[in-house]
Amino acid sequence: MDRKLSITTIVLSLLFATLGIAQPNIFDIKSFGGASHADITMAFTNAWKAACGSTTASKVMIPRGVYKMHAVDVKGPCKAPIEVQVDGTIQAPQNPDELNDAYQWIKFGYVDYFTLSGKGVFDGNGETAWRQNDCGKNSTCKRRSMNFGFNFLKHSIVRDITSKDSKNFHVNVLGCTNFTFDSVTITAPVTSINTDGIHIGRSTDVKVLNTNIATGDDCVSLGDGSRQITVQNVNCGPGHGISVGSLGKYPKEEAVEHVLVKNCTITNTDNGVRIKTWPSSPGTSPITDMHFEDIIMVNVLNPVIIDQEYCPWNQCSKLVPSKIKISKVIFKNIRGTSKTKDGVVLICSKSFPCDAVELNNVALTFNGAPVNAKCVNVKPILTGPTPKCTTAAEA
Numbered sequence: 001m002d003r004k005l006s007i008t009t010i011v012l013s014l015l016f017a018t019l020g021i022a023q024p025n026i027f028d029i030k031s032f033g034g035a036s037h038a039d040i041t042m043a044f045t046n047a048w049k050a051a052c053g054s055t056t057a058s059k060v061m062i063p064r065g066v067y068k069m070h071a072v073d074v075k076g077p078c079k080a081p082i083e084v085q086v087d088g089t090i091q092a093p094q095n096p097d098e099l100n101d102a103y104q105w106i107k108f109g110y111v112d113y114f115t116l117s118g119k120g121v122f123d124g125n126g127e128t129a130w131r132q133n134d135c136g137k138n139s140t141c142k143r144r145s146m147n148f149g150f151n152f153l154k155h156s157i158v159r160d161i162t163s164k165d166s167k168n169f170h171v172n173v174l175g176c177t178n179f180t181f182d183s184v185t186i187t188a189p190v191t192s193i194n195t196d197g198i199h200i201g202r203s204t205d206v207k208v209l210n211t212n213i214a215t216g217d218d219c220v221s222l223g224d225g226s227r228q229i230t231v232q233n234v235n236c237g238p239g240h241g242i243s244v245g246s247l248g249k250y251p252k253e254e255a256v257e258h259v260l261v262k263n264c265t266i267t268n269t270d271n272g273v274r275i276k277t278w279p280s281s282p283g284t285s286p287i288t289d290m291h292f293e294d295i296i297m298v299n300v301l302n303p304v305i306i307d308q309e310y311c312p313w314n315q316c317s318k319l320v321p322s323k324i325k326i327s328k329v330i331f332k333n334i335r336g337t338s339k340t341k342d343g344v345v346l347i348c349s350k351s352f353p354c355d356a357v358e359l360n361n362v363a364l365t366f367n368g369a370p371v372n373a374k375c376v377n378v379k380p381i382l383t384g385p386t387p388k389c390t391t392a393a394e395a
């Protein structure tokens, strides 16, 4: 060994030792029978089992290459922190039936200190599933697999990876605590059906940061029981925007509270930031403490919208008002362009009018002129240059 190198090695070892940094145990799928162009379902599952049993920090590696994979469902608890680093492209079967009705193609559950990282791409191959999708007119339609299910994870991170062309939602987060998405990419064509980016429910302290989402449905949607959620430095579009809800459809829902959406750019979407609840529905859990701040809208159909009469495909009657109380909502420093004159729409429940809704410096334009605000069952606090409420829509 040359002298310089050996000194470097010694210095580095000392440094690692001083800092207490242990190198993780590596579990490469190639040591478990995984190979490029082959199906790695078993190799990945077995590598996970071995890594999860490691008593020191471990890393499952999926190196560069193109792989096929069927549905996997890997679980903890693991004995030490575990990372899955994917640098290859993993493809789901084209035929949705080959995923055997799995809720998600790839499920990670019941792990603390889990990390999913790498430059890899998870390709859901959704085209066939979108083409077959008849859920708009068939209430008993076949439910297709989402790309990812992250269930009951704590202190976990998803970093850098790409989720592409999911057959259904890209990512579902359920029952997680202290969970961060950082620098993730989510893509599907604008015409793909139901391909929501990240859906979060029954989870506390979830962050979506520095992420680009272009898809056919909501970029980020927050279901019931979403608490302490941060969506920051996110580019969304095309798609349906950032949504809270829909809520109220079911009787046993939990509250949605403490949400911050900040420094996001929303481009060519149907909605910008939206809160939606169902009329004629049993749910009563409140929505409170929502902050939408520093948001740029580019050519958005409904940039700012609270809709308590959300009822797509006329599935319900709007005659019975929503039972959900919405309070403490701030829309602050929202600027850019609207594709409709009513750029701000606040339609609250007649039975439970919205409380403490604030519009602070909402400077949106339609064809170069300031937008209107349509306000029903709400008296927003107006601060700074902000559209005044009109009750009726203007042509």
Ligand SMILES: *[C@@H]1O[C@H](CO)[C@@H](O)[C@H](O)[C@H]1NC(C)=O
Pocket: 134, 138, 139, 140, 141, 142
């Ligand atoms: C609705 O979807 C189910 C499941 O794919 C199918 O069996 C049924 O025939 C469909 N109904 C209609 C009216 O198309």
Ligand SMILES: *[C@@H]1O[C@H](CO)[C@@H](O)[C@H](O)[C@H]1NC(C)=O
Pocket: 113, 114, 154, 155, 156, 157, 178
């Ligand atoms: C949240 O999770 C991260 C990533 O594992 C960890 O570094 C951090 O300490 C956790 N925070 C808390 C408050 O437990």
Ligand SMILES: *[C@@H]1O[C@H](CO)[C@@H](O)[C@H](O)[C@H]1NC(C)=O
Pocket: 210, 232, 233, 234, 235, 263, 264, 265
């Ligand atoms: C806002 O988000 C963009 C990415 O969308 C990022 O480049 C920029 O640094 C962020 N600004 C602040 C002040 O964090």
